[in-house]
Amino acid sequence: MKRLLVVLTAALVLLAGLPALAAELTGAEIMEKVDDNAYFSTSHMRATMTIRSRNREMVKEMEAWGDAESKAGLMTFHNPGDRGTKYLKLGDELWMFFPNADDLVKISGHMLRQGMMGSDFSYSDAIESEKMTELYDFTVVGKEKLDGRTAYVIEANALPGTEVSYAKRKSWIDTERFVALKEELYAASGKLMKVMTTKKIQEIDGRYIATEVVMEDQLKRNSSTTLTITELTVGVDIPAGLLSLRSLMR
Amino acid sequence: MILRMALRNLGRHRMRSVLSFVAIALGVLAVVLTKSSIDGTLNTFTGNSIQLTSGHVRVTQVEYRPKERLMSLNYPVDGFSGEGIAPMVTALRKSPLTTTVSPRIKFAAMASKDGELIGMMGLGVEPEAEMELAKLDRYLHAGRFVEPGKEEVALGATLLAKLGLSVGDRVTLVFSDAFGSMQGYSFDIVGELRSGLQLMDSRLAYIPLDTVQRMLNMQGMATEILVTTEHDDQTDKLQANVEDLLAKHNSSDNYEVVPWYQHNELMAYISTAKVSYNFVYFFILGLASFVVINTMIMVVNERTREIGMLGALGLRPRQILRLFLIEGLILGIFGSTVGTVLGGALTKFLSITGLKMDGMESVGDEMLITPTIYPEFSPSLLVYAFVAGLIVSAIAVYIPARKASRMEPTQALRTS
Numbered sequence: 001m002k003r004l005l006v007v008l009t010a011a012l013v014l015l016a017g018l019p020a021l022a023a024e025l026t027g028a029e030i031m032e033k034v035d036d037n038a039y040f041s042t043s044h045m046r047a048t049m050t051i052r053s054r055n056r057e058m059v060k061e062m063e064a065w066g067d068a069e070s071k072a073g074l075m076t077f078h079n080p081g082d083r084g085t086k087y088l089k090l091g092d093e094l095w096m097f098f099p100n101a102d103d104l105v106k107i108s109g110h111m112l113r114q115g116m117m118g119s120d121f122s123y124s125d126a127i128e129s130e131k132m133t134e135l136y137d138f139t140v141v142g143k144e145k146l147d148g149r150t151a152y153v154i155e156a157n158a159l160p161g162t163e164v165s166y167a168k169r170k171s172w173i174d175t176e177r178f179v180a181l182k183e184e185l186y187a188a189s190g191k192l193m194k195v196m197t198t199k200k201i202q203e204i205d206g207r208y209i210a211t212e213v214v215m216e217d218q219l220k221r222n223s224s225t226t227l228t229i230t231e232l233t234v235g236v237d238i239p240a241g242l243l244s245l246r247s248l249m250r
Numbered sequence: 251m252i253l254r255m256a257l258r259n260l261g262r263h264r265m266r267s268v269l270s271f272v273a274i275a276l277g278v279l280a281v282v283l284t285k286s287s288i289d290g291t292l293n294t295f296t297g298n299s300i301q302l303t304s305g306h307v308r309v310t311q312v313e314y315r316p317k318e319r320l321m322s323l324n325y326p327v328d329g330f331s332g333e334g335i336a337p338m339v340t341a342l343r344k345s346p347l348t349t350t351v352s353p354r355i356k357f358a359a360m361a362s363k364d365g366e367l368i369g370m371m372g373l374g375v376e377p378e379a380e381m382e383l384a385k386l387d388r389y390l391h392a393g394r395f396v397e398p399g400k401e402e403v404a405l406g407a408t409l410l411a412k413l414g415l416s417v418g419d420r421v422t423l424v425f426s427d428a429f430g431s432m433q434g435y436s437f438d439i440v441g442e443l444r445s446g447l448q449l450m451d452s453r454l455a456y457i458p459l460d461t462v463q464r465m466l467n468m469q470g471m472a473t474e475i476l477v478t479t480e481h482d483d484q485t486d487k488l489q490a491n492v493e494d495l496l497a498k499h500n501s502s503d504n505y506e507v508v509p510w511y512q513h514n515e516l517m518a519y520i521s522t523a524k525v526s527y528n529f530v531y532f533f534i535l536g537l538a539s540f541v542v543i544n545t546m547i548m549v550v551n552e553r554t555r556e557i558g559m560l561g562a563l564g565l566r567p568r569q570i571l572r573l574f575l576i577e578g579l580i581l582g583i584f585g586s587t588v589g590t591v592l593g594g595a596l597t598k599f600l601s602i603t604g605l606k607m608d609g610m611e612s613v614g615d616e617m618l619i620t621p622t623i624y625p626e627f628s629p630s631l632l633v634y635a636f637v638a639g640l641i642v643s644a645i646a647v648y649i650p651a652r653k654a655s656r657m658e659p660t661q662a663l664r665t666s
Binding site: 051053054056058060081082085096097098100101102103104105106107111115116117118119 | 324362366367401420422424426427429430431432433434435436465467
């Protein structure tokens with residue numbers, strides 16, 4: 001009799017849990033919500049990038065304009081060492097303007113995988129503007145607690161034919177705010193390349209935005225970069241002609 | 251009397267004697283040419299390596315060498331105790347045995363051309379010191395060398411051609427500074443270097459050191475300091491002097507002083523090669539000596555009756571041995587003399603005109619060899635070849651001569 005009770009109780013618990021399981025989101029649905037949070041039609045932001053390498057620390061101050069529709073963006077550096085340096089992304093191309101150079105410099109191919117300004121973020125990390133759901137196939141592998149928050153653990157594999165910096169990603173997505181709390185980025189070989197950890201999340205214009213993230217390049221020793229967004233405006237009017245090669249030279 | 255007999259015997263079979271003589275002469279000539287060319291190539295290599303990459307000794311931070319290929323800026327030389335390189339360079343210049351001291355910064359750079367980036371090795375140099383060290387005058391094909399404080403560059407000819415630029419144009423270089431920040435600067439191209447060396451012609455960009463220090467945020471720093479002395483064989487003393495200087499300023503732990511012959515693995519190979527090539531020279535002479543051995547064996551066989559007669563007349567075996575040895579040595583002396591003189595003259599000529607070697611353009615950067623080889627002419631080379639020719643002909647002639655001396659006169663006389 002006692003045994004029967006146990007079985008019945010277990011069956012009831014399972015039955016009660018079924019609707020909840022049925023309501024679980026798929027990996028793609030979760031990532032769509034993440035994309036919705038992080039994807040702005042137009043934006044303007046100010047940020048600092050603190051690069052720690054061995055026992056040195058450098059701070060870069062920058063300002064960025066972005067237009068997701070035209071896949072264009074402009075980044076201008078304001079810290080003393082890089083003042084006046086500008087990066088312009090036009091589609092898949094990245095153009096650089098240096099105050100002491102006559103010509104613009106175009107960066108492409110493998111160069112885009114180099115550390116941006118010596119940081120743990122690559123140029124690709126900085127300029128990739130496609131939605132994650134356009135690039136990867138997602139599988140939810142479970143849920144975990146991370147720094148007191150519940151997170152979906154999602155594995156992402158690059159869709160065939162897409163050009164991505166990392167063939168595989170493992171992401172911990174906050175179940176309520178749909179922001180990545182942590183990401184492990186892997187090469188096609190399965191080697192762990194980078195680990196990104198979110199340190200601060202803020203609600204801006206009704207969206208949850210990671211405003212402080214730390215990137216650690218696993219191929220560098222004692223190296224990490226903290227990107228802190230100090231100001232973010234979404235849906236801004238971008239000055240006409242700002243995201244063009246001509247304006248870069250000015 | 252034996253000498254006269256030897257000369258007469260040589261005259262009896264003039265054709266055979268001439269053949270032996272020519273064989274020795276050609277052997278010695280081949281040795282002179284081969285040795286002078288190989289010595290010329292190896293010495294050019296070591297000379298270029300000393301002048302362009304290693305100095306007689308090179309001071310770097312201890313951790314720099316393993317990261318050198320990456321042209322890392324994280325392990326600079328910044329003086330005895332971080333005060334900047336100026337006092338260290340001054341002290342090195344005052345050090346006995348020192349002839350030149352050249353602080354340099356080696357860094358990776360790229361030039362932008364039509365949206366493409368072309369990689370190169372930037373070299374920040376003190377123009378005067380570097381000109382003296384690398385004797386760059388001889389390579390300056392157009393324009394002039396860079397001057398301190400200016401934003402200008404001297405580039406290799408191949409690199410310039412690849413960029414489609416020439417002296418008087420401007421070029422934009424992109425590079426990472428000491429903090430890893432990407433920087434871009436435009437420079438006036440003031441000089442074109444044409445050396446025949448892959449490294450210099452297709453990869454090097456000389457820029458004034460002070461300009462590079464400013465651009466890379468490396469004020470008062472260098473990645474290496476090259477020090478040279480008058481002669482290569484003073485290297486060990488120079489190394490000891492520099493190490494003493496560093497020890498005196500308590501900076502031995504930070505820096506290492508590497509002599510040119512330990513600069514890279516190729517250098518070690520070259521030292522070994524120089525020794526092993528001696529076997530090659532003797533091998534060449536050995537081949538030539540076969541003709542001499544053959545001739546002398548024929549002579550001994552043909553003159554068996556005569557040898558028996560000489561024995562019967564009272565000539566002792568030792569005297570018979572001496573007779574044949576002298577015949578051989580006469581051939582050796584004449585052959586070696588002619589070979590040495592002709593080889594010497596040809597080497598002298600080629601050491602001035604050079605010997606163009608096709609296909610050498612494709613050798614790697616590390617092989618600091620020009621496509622034109624200048625054989626090295628020296629009196630010691632002539633003495634070496636002459637003596638080697640003589641030794642080999644003496645050995646070659648000894649075997650048949652001994653055979654002749656050991657013949658029994660009665661048995662020899664019976665032989666028809």
